[in-house]
Amino acid sequence: MGKYKPRDPLKIPRFADIRTFWRLPYMKEIPTNIDFAVVGIPFDTGASYRVGARYGPEAIRSQSLILRSHNPALDISPFDYCSGVDYGDIPVVPGYIEDSYKKIEEGLLPIIDKGVIPIALGGDHSITLAELRAMTKRHGPVALVQFDSHTDTDPDYYGHKYNHGTPFIRAVEEGLLLVEHSIQVGIRGSTYSKDEIEKARKLGFEVVTAEEMYKLGIDEVAKRIQERVGDAKVFVTFDIDFVDPAYAPGTGTPEVGGPSSRETLELVRKGLKGLNFVGFDLVEVYPQYDPSFITALLAAHIIFEFISLIALNKREKQTRKSVKTSQG
Template sequence: MYKPKDSSMSPRFCGVKTFMRLEQKSTTEGVDFAVLGVPFDTAQSYRVGARLGPNHIRNASSLLRPYNPDQDIDIFEYCSGVDYGDLDVIPGNIQRTYDNIVEGLTPLLQKGITPIILGGDHSISLGNLRAFAKQFGPIALIHFDSHSDTWDHYYGEKYMHGTPFRRAVEEGLIDVRHSIQIGMRGPLYGPNDIDDARALGFEVITMKEVRKIGYQEVLQRIHSRVQNALVFVSFDIDFIDPAYAPGTGTPEIGGPTSIEAVELVQGLDGLNIVGFDLVEVLPAYDSGEITAVAASSIAYEMITLAALQKRRSLVASNK
């Protein structure tokens, strides 16, 4: 059983920084979830520096504790987890980085381990989805973001952080019938920036609509859309309002607070989630590390969802 160091016995400022003070171990034996970094950021279009995001999130995560009171579960009663380290990336070469992502994730997915992937810019999600589709076939997507990331190209380039989900649909990686995007907002080049995502088959709930219908209705629509499909969750930290998460590459005002974002992730409990990524954390713009705290908390809730899923499975098997 792999679990964090006990911070009541070992001070948080001791040791090499890993997520939640988990053991840094690249193993697939006796593991239910693995936190890993993909520090690639040369597909960003404005601010760069998300390559430093995984370690920034790890630094903030030392404050996390095993028991999640909101979900009433001690994660490590049900799950064993490690910090798997970072996958190797090739700066400036996105296609070879995608190959490395697929190669790195495949052993985890073959063993039924849930990856919690820390970016890096949002372009890495295409590599992640290639790995998941290779293992499971086309997979549903829940996408929290202020941008739909379904542009056809950026600067004439097909593989950027604003294009991964169009490419994923074109490659047949996503089951769009069960996929949904939440939080889109901000100035656009034209109405097609949102319409194109819908034309690709996604259900899209803009932030304006989120405010109108409320978060509980948003969760109901997510569950209704995804149903029993296997689902991958992709969370861009710029989904959160920059007042609560300033450390990101393309901030947009008008997003949810950090606790609203946490509650949305908590509300995904009950879905058949097989993996997560959390992207676009940019340390250089992170005042007081509040973005890192928010990001580590979101990742913690993702791990909690894996533990809740494992608990349900154990309860069902004991009936």
């Protein structure tokens, strides 16, 4: 059983005490023998339309208090198998994206170097480039699974290389991705040019648009994710605007015509199950555009699924080891 786990809500009410993610222990020094660390990256200077994702980590943590200890859909209690902490926030530099990238890399490396999986709470989607830079320093190039309504492969923005629409063209250019094992899912909405989606495909990504996703169905899309990634080490990035704004209105660049929260959770469970994770992030939560906090609540539940999937992998590994031992 995990040494570091959430406080028991039957002993201390969920609404009490300091609000870490899922009421995990807050630690700035990464202990040994943990599996994951939740990290806030409250940076939104890369946004091109709305701003306010700097408040995303706070909102997601607050809504995570409702999470309980067992995941019935995956039939696992994560902390029976894994251990994790809330690392707090990385001190970014508001208004300065390249300086913040350096801070993000420096903040993540102590986690990654210990073999711990970081789960980042954004922040706008520009932060993912810095996360991938840190990842590759330990793991080399990684596969990318991107849930998003936008490809985020714009060549520049007003002549500048970095904003939340450019991280994945930069990641390809910098050699951070195993692009032949990478996939973008849920792409939709109006575009700046006729060939925008085709440009992402020419970079090497497999792209499943929202229209294709609905025709294929969840099971087939999940199968495509599994086949594309294979055994490669994978970083999962989830832009909350993947979800229809009827279910996630608190985001920076909302696009209608997306999946429901139920469909989203099902696809995450099926599409990511058993993959070789090295990191996750969830970005583009803007709580000020959603006074009911359903966007942050959904974000917290998606991260709950990420943690459950980490636990499933660990349980499977323990089962294989037990079978091997019993067979002599």
